[in-house]
Amino acid sequence: EIVLTQSPGTLSLSPGEGATLSCRASQSVSSNYLAWYQQKPGQAPRLLLYGASSRATGIPDKFSGSGSGTDFTLTLSRLEPEDFAVYYCQQYGSSPWTFGQGTKVEIK
Amino acid sequence: EVQLLESGGGLVQPGGSLRLSCAASGFTFSSYAMTWVRQAPGKGLEWVSAISGSGASTYFADSVRGRFTISRDNSKNTLYLQMNSLRAEDTAVYYCAKLPGTYCSGGSCFLVYWGQGTLVTVSS
Numbered sequence: 001e002i003v004l005t006q007s008p009g010t011l012s013l014s015p016g017e018g019a020t021l022s023c024r025a026s027q028s029v030s031s032n033y034l035a036w037y038q039q040k041p042g043q044a045p046r047l048l049l050y051g052a053s054s055r056a057t058g059i060p061d062k063f064s065g066s067g068s069g070t071d072f073t074l075t076l077s078r079l080e081p082e083d084f085a086v087y088y089c090q091q092y093g094s095s096p097w098t099f100g101q102g103t104k105v106e107i108k
Numbered sequence: 109e110v111q112l113l114e115s116g117g118g119l120v121q122p123g124g125s126l127r128l129s130c131a132a133s134g135f136t137f138s139s140y141a142m143t144w145v146r147q148a149p150g151k152g153l154e155w156v157s158a159i160s161g162s163g164a165s166t167y168f169a170d171s172v173r174g175r176f177t178i179s180r181d182n183s184k185n186t187l188y189l190q191m192n193s194l195r196a197e198d199t200a201v202y203y204c205a206k207l208p209g210t211y212c213s214g215g216s217c218f219l220v221y222w223g224q225g226t227l228v229t230v231s232s
Contacts, residue, residue, distance in 0.1 A: 035218040037153075044203055044222035045153065051215065088153055092217035096169050099153040 002027055002091050006100035012108040019076040021103045023089035028069045030093030036065055036074045039102075040085045048087075049074065076105070110134040110221045112204050117226030124194050124230070130187040130204030130223055138162070138182040141207040143219060144189050146200035146228075156202070157189065158217070161210035172198075194230045201225040 003026040011019055023034065032052040037045040047056040049065040052072055062077045076083055084107050089100040116128040130142070143158040157178040158167040166178050177190040187204050203225045209216035 031215055033215045033217070037219070044224050045219070046222070047218065047220055050208075050218045056220070090153070090155075090218065092212075092215065095167060097155045097217055099155070101152045 001096055002029065002094060002098050004089055004091060004098055004100035006087075006089060006103045008103060009101075010104045010106060012106050013079055014108045015079050015081060017079050019079060019105055021074040021076075021087055021105075023067075023072040023074070023100050025070040025072075025091060029072075029091045032068050032072075033091060033093035034065075034067070034072050035090045035092065036063075037088045037090065038083075038085045039088065040082075045088065079105070081107070110206060112206065112221060112223030114202065114204055114223045114226040117202065117228045119229045119231065120194055121232050122195060122230055125190070125192045126194065126228060128189040128191070128202055128204075128226060128228070130189075132185045132187065132204075132206070135206070137180075137185040139210055141210060141212045141216070142180065142187045143205050143207060143212070143217075144178065144187075144202055145205060145219065145222075146198075146202045147225075148197075148200045151200075154200075158207070158212045159187070160212065165211060167212060191228070194228075196230050199228060199230045201227050 007022045034052045036049040039045040053065040086102045111133045113131045144156040159178045175193045179188045204223045205219035206221040
């Protein structure tokens with residue numbers, strides 16, 4: 001099973017700042033099959049990116065993804081109040097699919 | 109508009125059973141694989157099970173294999189999760205989600221749309 005470790009656990013930032021979230025895999029993720037999700041309190045997660053860097057339908061370009069192999073990054077630019085949430089990565093290159101433990105982006 | 113509506117959650121005793129349903133609308137249900145993901149209170153996400161568009165192929169996490177069964181009724185646009193021999197550690201919000209393809213293979217195992225979830229509490 002591929003273990004995904006996200007860092008940092010919590011990121012405290014001010015609106016307008018940028019954020020860089022990391023997702024590290026215990027072994028190489030096949031074909032960079034890595035997705036990112038955003039979850040706000042009391043809501044279901046929402047797909048942001050798949051294939052490490054492809055944005056899902058309706059996702060603005062302020063969200064971008066990069067990386068390959070075992071190291072992946074989600075970058076958020078110009079944080080707005082609605083961007084403060086928990087972000088999860090998920091690998092779907094090998095079964096069982098696994099999620100990281102999440103990074104909380106909170107208002108400083 | 110894609111809509112997924114889970115139901116069937118509730119309080120059940122350890123060792124008991126529960127069947128969750130997920131009513132889908134806004135897309136051709138039989139053309140898409142579906143999945144269940146759960147989230148324990150205050151915790152992260154855990155993939156539980158998946159099923160192909162036709163229902164012929166199913167997948168399970170080790171933690172539920174042999175206890176949970178996934179199925180679908182394409183005539184009713186509904187996904188099911190039959191949960192038996194429930195344990196306290198199965199307590200979670202259960203989400204159903206739509207995958208981008210008919211099968212979960214070749215890079216099509218990410219979750220495009222999610223329902224709002226249904227809470228399952230296993231406690232005596």
